[in-house]
Amino acid sequence: MEIITSVTTMQRWSREVHRQGQTVAFVPTMGYLHEGHLALIRAAQTAGDKVVVSLFVNPTQFGPQEDFAHYPRDRARDEALCRDADVAACFIPATEEMYAPDHQIYMEEPAAARLLEGAHRPGHFRGVLTVVAKLFGAVQPDVAVFGEKDAQQLWLVEKLVADLNFPVRIMAHPTVREPDGLAMSSRNKYLQPAQRERATCLYRALQVAAQKVAAGETRAAVVLESMQPVLATVPEARIDYVALVDPGTFRPLEQEVSTPCRAVLAVRIGSTRLIDTMLLSAGNET
Amino acid sequence: MEIITSVTTMQRWSREVHRQGQTVAFVPTMGYLHEGHLALIRAAQTAGDKVVVSLFVNPTQFGPQEDFAHYPRDRARDEALCRDADVAACFIPATEEMYAPDHQIYMEEPAAARLLEGAHRPGHFRGVLTVVAKLFGAVQPDVAVFGEKDAQQLWLVEKLVADLNFPVRIMAHPTVREPDGLAMSSRNKYLQPAQRERATCLYRALQVAAQKVAAGETRAAVVLESMQPVLATVPEARIDYVALVDPGTFRPLEQEVSTPCRAVLAVRIGSTRLIDTMLLSAGNET
Numbered sequence: 001m002e003i004i005t006s007v008t009t010m011q012r013w014s015r016e017v018h019r020q021g022q023t024v025a026f027v028p029t030m031g032y033l034h035e036g037h038l039a040l041i042r043a044a045q046t047a048g049d050k051v052v053v054s055l056f057v058n059p060t061q062f063g064p065q066e067d068f069a070h071y072p073r074d075r076a077r078d079e080a081l082c083r084d085a086d087v088a089a090c091f092i093p094a095t096e097e098m099y100a101p102d103h104q105i106y107m108e109e110p111a112a113a114r115l116l117e118g119a120h121r122p123g124h125f126r127g128v129l130t131v132v133a134k135l136f137g138a139v140q141p142d143v144a145v146f147g148e149k150d151a152q153q154l155w156l157v158e159k160l161v162a163d164l165n166f167p168v169r170i171m172a173h174p175t176v177r178e179p180d181g182l183a184m185s186s187r188n189k190y191l192q193p194a195q196r197e198r199a200t201c202l203y204r205a206l207q208v209a210a211q212k213v214a215a216g217e218t219r220a221a222v223v224l225e226s227m228q229p230v231l232a233t234v235p236e237a238r239i240d241y242v243a244l245v246d247p248g249t250f251r252p253l254e255q256e257v258s259t260p261c262r263a264v265l266a267v268r269i270g271s272t273r274l275i276d277t278m279l280l281s282a283g284n285e286t
Numbered sequence: 287m288e289i290i291t292s293v294t295t296m297q298r299w300s301r302e303v304h305r306q307g308q309t310v311a312f313v314p315t316m317g318y319l320h321e322g323h324l325a326l327i328r329a330a331q332t333a334g335d336k337v338v339v340s341l342f343v344n345p346t347q348f349g350p351q352e353d354f355a356h357y358p359r360d361r362a363r364d365e366a367l368c369r370d371a372d373v374a375a376c377f378i379p380a381t382e383e384m385y386a387p388d389h390q391i392y393m394e395e396p397a398a399a400r401l402l403e404g405a406h407r408p409g410h411f412r413g414v415l416t417v418v419a420k421l422f423g424a425v426q427p428d429v430a431v432f433g434e435k436d437a438q439q440l441w442l443v444e445k446l447v448a449d450l451n452f453p454v455r456i457m458a459h460p461t462v463r464e465p466d467g468l469a470m471s472s473r474n475k476y477l478q479p480a481q482r483e484r485a486t487c488l489y490r491a492l493q494v495a496a497q498k499v500a501a502g503e504t505r506a507a508v509v510l511e512s513m514q515p516v517l518a519t520v521p522e523a524r525i526d527y528v529a530l531v532d533p534g535t536f537r538p539l540e541q542e543v544s545t546p547c548r549a550v551l552a553v554r555i556g557s558t559r560l561i562d563t564m565l566l567s568a569g570n571e572t
Contacts, residue, residue, distance in 0.1 A: 011453050018304065102535075104398065105415070105449035110390035129391070130450075137451025163391035164416075165423025167297050249388075 001082060002089040007098075007138045010091050014052070014140040022049035026141030026168075028132065031055035032072040033081045036176035036184035040145045041085045043173050047143045050088040054135055055079075059095060060106075061127030072189050091139060098134060106130045110159065112250050116264060117152050117275070120240045128153055129160050136166055144168050149175040149183050151264055151277040155250045175277070177203065183276045190272040198234040199269050205230040205242070206278040209263045213280040218257045220244050223280075231267065240266035240273070247279065287368060288375040293384075293424045296377050300338070300426040303374075308335035312427030312454075314418065317341035318358040319367045322462035322470035326431045327371045329459050333429045336374040340421055341365075345381060346392075347413030358475050377425060384420060392416045396445065398536050402550060403438045403561070406526045414439055415446055422452050430454050435461040435469050437550055437563040441536045461563070463489065469562045476558040484520040485555050491516040491528070492564040495549045499566040504543045506530050509566075517553065526552035526559070533565065 004010045014024050025048025027040045037053075044051045055078050062068035075092070082090050106126055109118060113125035136144070146154045158170050176184045181203035182196075191199055205227035212223045224242055231237050242265040244253045253261055259282040266275045290296045300310050311334025313326045323339075330337045341364050348354035361378070368376050392412055395404060399411035422430070432440045444456050462470045467489030468482075477485055491513035498509045510528055517523050528551040530539045539547055545568040552561045 007451050011451070015453075019307070021305070100448075103449050104396035105446050106394040106396075108392040108394045108412075110392075112390065126394075133450050135451075137453065140453065160391050162386075163389050164419050165293050165297070165421075167301075167423065167426065 001079075001087055003079065004089055004091050005093055005097065007093065010052075010089075010093075010138045011140060013089055017050050018140070023142040024048055024140060025051050026135075026139045026144040027051065027053045028135050028144065028146075029053060029055055029078075030057045030071065030186065031078045032074055032186040032189070033078050034184045034186060034188075036147060036149070038081065038085055039176045040147060040173050041082070041087060043171060044143070044145045045086065047145065047169075047171055048141075051086070052089045052091055052139050052141065053082050053087050054091040054093075054139065056091075056093055056098065056131070056135070058098070058127060058131040060099070060130060061124050063121055063123060066121070067187075067190075072186055091135075093138070098131070107133060107160070110156075112159075113152075113156055115152075115250070115252065116241055116243060116245070117266065120266060125153070125156055129156060132157055132160060133164070133166075136168055141168050143171055145171045145173055147175060148172050149185070149275065149277060151262060152250055155247075181207075183274075185274065187272055187274065191269060195236070195269045195272065198237070199272075199274060201231050201234045201237060202265060202267055202274055202276040205265065206263055206276060209244075210278055210280050213257060213259060213261070213282060216282065220253050220255060220257050223257060223263075227263075227265070234269065236270055238268040240268065244280070287365075287373055289365065290375055290377050291379055291383065293379065296338075296375075296379075296424045297426060299375055303336050304426070309428040310334055310426060311337050312421075312425045312430040313337065313339045314421050314430065314432075315339060315341055316343045316357065316472065317364045318360055318472040318475070319364050320470045320472060320474075322433060322435070324367065324371055325462045326433060326459050327368070327373060329457060330429070330431045331372065333431065333455075333457055334427075337372070338375045338377055338425050338427065339368050339373050340377040340379075340425065342377070342379055342384065342417070342421070344413055344417040345385070346416060347410050349407055349409060352407070353473075353476075358472055377421075379424070384417070393419060393446070396442075398445075399438075399442055401438075401536070401538065402527055402529060402531070403552065406552060411439070411442055415442060418443055418446060419450070419452075422454055427454050429457055431457045431459055433461060434458050435471070435561065435563060437548060438536055441533075467493075469560075471560065473558055473560065477555060481522070481555045481558065484523070485558075485560060487517050487520045487523060488551060488553055488560055488562040491551065492549055492562060495530075496564055496566050499543060499545060499547070499568060502568065506539050506541060506543050509543060509549075513549075513551070520555065522556055524554040526554065530566070 025044035107129035109126045244261045247262045264277045311330035393415035395412045498512045530547045533548045550563045
């Protein structure tokens with residue numbers, strides 16, 4: 001496995017893969033890999049000839065009050081996991097390699113990026129869209145795999161690719177969950193044992209909503225209200241948002257629910273902020 | 287010569303060129319080609335194996351009061367000129383092909399894009415940076431040729447490429463001038479015959495500044511003042527800006543001039559807005 005730290009070396013590496021008639025499948029990560037990332041890597045193995053994983057904690061997507069400084073990092077373990085997963089190259093740029101002192105070009109946040117996650121994390125998607133464009137420029141992937149858990153991010157990355165004509169196919173991977181339903185996330189590490197148990201309230205609330213919609217409920221307010229008692233069982237849970245959105249536009253549905261719709265929520269358990277999502281379908285699909 | 291109107295066809299065409307181990311040299315234009323464009327095309331022929339010229343009047347770089355609707359267009363003549371110049375492919379997308387109704391992703395204007403041209407044309411560089419990123423996505427060039435006349439644009443495109451890691455080499459081409467010094471521009475067509483003659487005041491003012499700096503003048507104010515009498519000879523000339531900038535940062539130099547510096551100006555002759563620029567060097571280089 002190659003360890004690549006410079007943008008130009010990364011570009012040269014991918015150019016050589018392409019010159020050999022092979023494709024590059026890319027999994028961008030912030031490192032501290034878990035089973036969810038490994039599932040994305042396995043999906044990438046089926047989608048392209050050579051898999052590249054980036055490990056980069058992107059400073060520009062964290063707010064000043066957020067957890068950039070203490071976001072968990074374990075480069076040696078991440079590299080070992082990538083090696084075991086038959087990753088062809090790990091792209092691990094230093095912060096200064098990705099953001100030179102005179103870096104000035106950023107992506108604008110479209111209106112859809114200022115809702116939900118964007119409303120609670122101002123500037124977050126500006127940083128996400130910028131770093132994804134920069135990573136695509138460095139890695140030159142044919143396909144890139146993103147987790148569905150970060151549903152609004154996934155939606156925006158698909159928009160970025162469509163609007164700026166990136167020649168990259170975006171592959172969405174279903175959320176990988178712990179046996180009790182908690183969506184896997186590097187931030188789960190922040191949870192104390194008692195909190196860890198209660199953190200399943202996000203998944204349970206989504207299941208309740210899914211059952212409502214499957215049973216034919218079409219009033220958004222009723223679906224959203226059905227989730228509240230589940231979240232209320234955890235007194236320390238503070239809700240940032242709970243919403244149903246149109247999967248095509250990521251706009252919140254406030255009246256009638258057309259299916260499938262996507263439920264999204266962000267909840268703080270103590271000081272740990274968790275997000276989760278589920279696609280809700282009518283009839284007997286959940 | 288191929289005429290290509292869709293983004294995906296353009297991408298496929300370039301992928302095939304690359305698969306054959308050849309390179310793509312790109313000249314983005316708004317059409318209505320003149321000798322300046324043809325010089326860029328000839329430069330592109332020396333820089334890559336296959337030359338692609340785009341003909342696209344980009345609506346997002348025009349302000350609401352600007353000349354988008356009556357910007358000159360002559361597609362048949364442009365195609366014939368490209369054919370004669372051995373262009374391999376002309377990329378001529380419709381507006382809707384480049385900007386779908388749900389297009390949302392734009393580039394932010396960095397601070398340096400809000401000065402000079404950017405100050406007088408709010409949103410102009412947001413549109414320029416966005417369309418250049420989109421055209422690079424469609425054409426996948428190895429090298430792209432831009433004219434030095436649009437000096438601030440050239441500077442920003444170089445920044446775009448550096449900051450977003452586009453694997454494109456930017457080649458700057460010296461301004462091509464009419465025999466009397468007027469910089470070639472599609473907008474020269476707007477000038478009435480008497481205006482056309484007076485429009486050389488931009489070039490003559492730049493020459494005076496160049497002589498001042500070559501003679502050792504280092505006070506920005508003195509250099510700028512030396513240009514005023516030349517512009518004042520044309521009573522209908524209205525100055526948008528005249529400035530000296532650091533070529534590395536494109537920041538205006540207001541005190542001491544270090545060389546080489548770049549003189550830039552925008553002047554309206556009647557309703558026609560013209561820009562020009564010159565690199566000013568100390569000693570006997572002009």
